[in-house]
Amino acid sequence: MSKTEPLVVCRCENLTWDEVERAISELKPTSLRQLKLITRWGMGICQGRVCRSLMAMAEVPDHAERDFRLTVRPPYKPIRMGILKDAEAEEAGEPCQDA
Amino acid sequence: MIVVGAGVIGTASAHYLSQAGVRVTLIDQGDVGSGTSSRCDGNVLAIDKDPGFDSQMARVSQDLLHELAERLPPIEYRRPGSYLVCDNLDEVAMAAEWVRRQQEEGLPFVFLDDAAIHHHLPDLADDVPGGLFCGSDSTLNPLLYTAELARAARQQGSRVYTHAKVASLELNHGQIRGVRLHDGTLIEGDMVVAATGVWTPDLLNPLGLEVPIQPRKGHLLVSGKGPLFGNAKVMEFGYLMSKFGRERVAPADAMQYGVALVYEPTASHNFLLGSSREFVGLDTRSNPDVVKAIARRAMRFYPGMQESTIIRSYAGLRPWTPDHFPIVSPVGVVPGLIVAAGHEGDGIGLAAVTGRLVADFVLGRPPIVDPTPLRWNRFSEQGGALHV
Ligand SMILES: Cc1cc2nc3c(=O)[nH]c(=O)nc-3n(C[C@H](O)[C@H](O)[C@H](O)COP(=O)(O)OP(=O)(O)OC[C@H]3O[C@@H](n4cnc5c(N)ncnc54)[C@H](O)[C@@H]3O)c2cc1C
Ligand code: FES
Numbered sequence: 001m002s003k004t005e006p007l008v009v010c011r012c013e014n015l016t017w018d019e020v021e022r023a024i025s026e027l028k029p030t031s032l033r034q035l036k037l038i039t040r041w042g043m044g045i046c047q048g049r050v051c052r053s054l055m056a057m058a059e060v061p062d063h064a065e066r067d068f069r070l071t072v073r074p075p076y077k078p079i080r081m082g083i084l085k086d087a088e089a090e091e092a093g094e095p096c097q098d099a
Numbered sequence: 100m101i102v103v104g105a106g107v108i109g110t111a112s113a114h115y116l117s118q119a120g121v122r123v124t125l126i127d128q129g130d131v132g133s134g135t136s137s138r139c140d141g142n143v144l145a146i147d148k149d150p151g152f153d154s155q156m157a158r159v160s161q162d163l164l165h166e167l168a169e170r171l172p173p174i175e176y177r178r179p180g181s182y183l184v185c186d187n188l189d190e191v192a193m194a195a196e197w198v199r200r201q202q203e204e205g206l207p208f209v210f211l212d213d214a215a216i217h218h219h220l221p222d223l224a225d226d227v228p229g230g231l232f233c234g235s236d237s238t239l240n241p242l243l244y245t246a247e248l249a250r251a252a253r254q255q256g257s258r259v260y261t262h263a264k265v266a267s268l269e270l271n272h273g274q275i276r277g278v279r280l281h282d283g284t285l286i287e288g289d290m291v292v293a294a295t296g297v298w299t300p301d302l303l304n305p306l307g308l309e310v311p312i313q314p315r316k317g318h319l320l321v322s323g324k325g326p327l328f329g330n331a332k333v334m335e336f337g338y339l340m341s342k343f344g345r346e347r348v349a350p351a352d353a354m355q356y357g358v359a360l361v362y363e364p365t366a367s368h369n370f371l372l373g374s375s376r377e378f379v380g381l382d383t384r385s386n387p388d389v390v391k392a393i394a395r396r397a398m399r400f401y402p403g404m405q406e407s408t409i410i411r412s413y414a415g416l417r418p419w420t421p422d423h424f425p426i427v428s429p430v431g432v433v434p435g436l437i438v439a440a441g442h443e444g445d446g447i448g449l450a451a452v453t454g455r456l457v458a459d460f461v462l463g464r465p466p467i468v469d470p471t472p473l474r475w476n477r478f479s480e481q482g483g484a485l486h487v
Contacts, residue, residue: 013367026172027246028253030261034130037137037242040367045323045410075390075409078323082405084394 010051012044020058030061045078100290100461101126101278103265103302106136107241107446108439109294110248111454117255119458124286125249125257126278128264132245134296135446138383138415140319140363140371141241142332143448146181146233147339150204153424156468157445158206160452161235163467167451171251174243175366179331181236182211182220183339184227184360184400186348190336191229193343197336198231207234222328224402230336238332240366241447248450267305268293268436275435292437292457297381297418299426299440306433310426311478312441314416316379318356318389320372320397323408327364328401335360335400350399352392360396372397372409374444378419385412417443421478425449427456428475437461438475 006016020039029035032055041055042048048055100116102109105127113123127133143161148154168176185191194210201208209232216230217223253259264281268291277287295302297314338359340347352358357376364370375389390412398404420426420441430436439457442449452468459466 027250029246030130031133034132034137034242034246037132038246043321043367043411045408047410075387075412078408078410080405081394081398081407081409084391084409085398085405 009054010039010041010044010048012046012050013040015039015041015051020055024058024060032056032058032060035060047077100124100292101286101288102292102294103127103278104134104294104296104298104440105131105245105249105259105261106134106294106296107132107245107248107450108136108296108442108453109292110245110252111450112292112294112439112457113252113257113259113454114248114255115454115458116461117252117257119462121458121461123252123257124260124288125252126260126263126265126280126286128262128281130261131249131259132242134298135415135417136245136296137242138319138413139241139317139417139447140361140373141175141239141244141447142181142361142363143237143239144181144233144445145206145235146183146208146231147334149342150200150206152469152472154201154204154206156452157448158235159468160449161237163451163455164237164239164448168239171244171247174247175240176237177239177366178235178237180232180234181332181334182216182230182232183334183336184216184220184223184230185336186227186399188228189345189348190340193340193345194229194231194336196343197339201233208232209234220329220333222401222403224400227400236332238363239447244447244450248454265302268302268433270306270433273433275433290435290437290461292439294439296440296446297416299418299438303438308430308433308475309479310438310441310475311421312426313378313419314381315419315443316377316383316414316416317374317444318385318393318412318414319374320390320393320409321411321413322369322372323410324368325407326403327368327370328362328403330364332364333360333362333400335396350395352388353396356386356389356392358389358392358396360400362397362401370407376417381416383414383416385414389414418446419443424472425453426475427453427470427473429460430475 113125145157198210337347361373425442
């Protein structure tokens with residue numbers, strides 16, 4: 001790998017390996033989750049599907065078991081917000097009062 | 100001395116203490132910021148605080164944060180102000196009243212009528228009839244803030260232990276002498292700050308100390324990168340209606356999950372949408388029905404969001420107290436013990452003033468704000484619960 005070309009490790013968030021190393025040395029994250037929250041690796045539109053295996057090489061002290069399945073959270077894959085509106089819009093749209 | 104809990108409150112306390120020359124051992128059962136402080140928004144608000152002690156404490160914290168942000172490495176701190184938008188004319192009348200009361204306190208509030216609100220926020224639905232603006236409100240990245248406070252404390256000589264759960268507080272003749280970790284290790288210290296968020300009752304109950312902190316769950320939705328709907332944060336006025344003894348009017352799904360619009364653009368060119376309020380224990384899994392209710396509420400105010408993409412959601416646990424004030428207080432009956440917890444939906448904003456106050460207690464300095472309304476035993480005092 002050339003030293004001058006920055007190695008992009010997370011394409012969605014345009015994050016380079018240099019930035020990852022800097023975050024590790026400065027903020028001393030103690031898990032991949034914390035590294036993710038600091039650098040935003042895995043937080044892009046692909047939800048880490050592309051960068052997960054690369055990021056697994058990051059040197060962070062791991063106290064939890066090394067498990068790279070990210071927590072799956074609804075809506076599970078990117079969705080257009082409009083989809084959530086159309087369906088039961090009428091019934092749920094009825095105004096009601098606070099108890 | 101020892102600070103248990105490396106959330107935003109514990110790290111801010113460790114920072115102000117170590118800045119004053121006190122050596123701190125900061126302990127967390129997970130990573131720095133692994134609790135609520137990494138499952139939240141980064142709003143630093145005065146806009147929704149009751150005029151009086153509530154809003155003054157928020158303003159003091161905003162000013163302290165403004166200083167802190169100059170000293171710390173970048174934490175995505177900005178001060179764009181924030182808006183509250185109304186759903187209906189009843190809310191507009193109350194919003195005008197709210198602004199009048201805040202202006203009397205000298206706070207930078209502006210009422211925005213129908214024409215003005217659409218001038219400020221052109222993406223709003225046409226039928227939004229008014230709103231208001233607070234100029235002092237700011238925003239930051241809460242996890243970065245927490246991580247940088249911990250780093251600053253470390254640089255000032257504090258030690259940070261992560262993945263070390265405190266099993267019990269250790270006493271000697273009724274006085275604090277340290278904490279016992281889960282693996283049996285005793286860490287000695289004659290003062291302990293319990294900055295343990297929603298887990299605070301677990302730590303204090305064994306000593307017979309009752310603190311009525313409960314987890315109040317909140318969901319957030321994360322958009323993909325794409326067009327934003329303005330650069331300032333926008334919330335709905337509706338959830339303040341109870342402060343006026345009025346009932347909020349909203350769709351059934353919003354009422355069921357306590358959903359009110361929170362729109363927060365981030366430094367990463369996307370936006371967060373919130374939020375819900377539910378008492379459902381310690382479960383932080385996302386509920387798809389709540390996600391849907393939040394998205395629908397957002398589209399009521401921003402019809403253009405129909406074309407936006409939601410890529411993820413998550414949930415955190417606000418440390419709720421019955422009067423919505425935190426507990427920041429020495430515990431007189433256990434010399435050496437200080438509680439700093441129960442900030443509900445304001446811990447990020449109130450971290451600076453809380454950390455400063457904890458340091459004031461430890462160093463015996465005059466407190467930066469009157470700590471009386473924040474005392475730990477106010478809930479059990481006769482008739483004291485809701486009249487602080
Ligand atoms: C959806 C949502 C949105 C929010 N938005 C905002 C906002 O915009 N602005 C704002 O100001 N606030 C907001 N909040 C509130 C804010 O997140 C909280 O008030 C704040 O994070 C609380 O900080 P804390 O340090 O008290 O708790 P935590 O961050 O939970 O820290 C407590 C720490 O103590 C540790 N701990 C607990 N017990 C032990 C033990 N026995 N041994 C060792 N360690 C222990 C935990 O691991 C944890 O790290 C929001 C909250 C939610 C849920
Ligand atoms: S490449 Fe990292 S989130 Fe997509």
